[in-house]
Amino acid sequence: MLPETGRMMHRLFLIGIVAPHAASGFPLTVEALSAQQLAIGMGPSWSPDGQRLAYYSNREGSFDLYWLELASGIETRLTFGDGDELLPRWSPDGERLAFIADDTLGREQVFVMNADGSQLRQLTWLAGRQLDPAWAPDGQSLVFNSDARAVMNCTTSTL
Secondary structure, X not given: XXXXXXXXXXXXXXXXXXXXXOOOOOOOEEXXXXXXXXXXXXXXXXXXXXXXXXXXXXXXXXXXXXXXXOOOOOEEEOOOOOOOEEEEEEOOOOOEEEEEEEOOOOOEEXXXXXXXXXXXXXXXXXXXOEEEEEEOOOOOEEEEEEOOOOOOEEEEEEO
């Protein structure tokens, strides 16, 4: 918990995955001793090239999006809105991020922007909540969950 605000503080860790040992029968072993704290945030998403990690954090009040350049440790804040921005997901080419954010009515909608934070665009205007955006392999559409019809559905949006 952050003492000055009383907010929960979530940390992102990088942990080494060791190749399976033939005799163990387990597919992966987590090597806990190799854990390294990377940032304070939640909902991490690897860039396709493995060089950056996108995530969200509420260290400044509302949840905002960030990305961390892993080689240098340089963190870049991407959003500065009053509402929450959550669940960043990289496009297959690494040029854009899809994410969930509050619209002007406080509803969670799907948005997309360039990876540098420019050209923010709202993609949905639906009632209810939109969650879990995922890119199509060609980067031309997104699929996401929506409870716009009072049942959580899977919906697509073409860019």
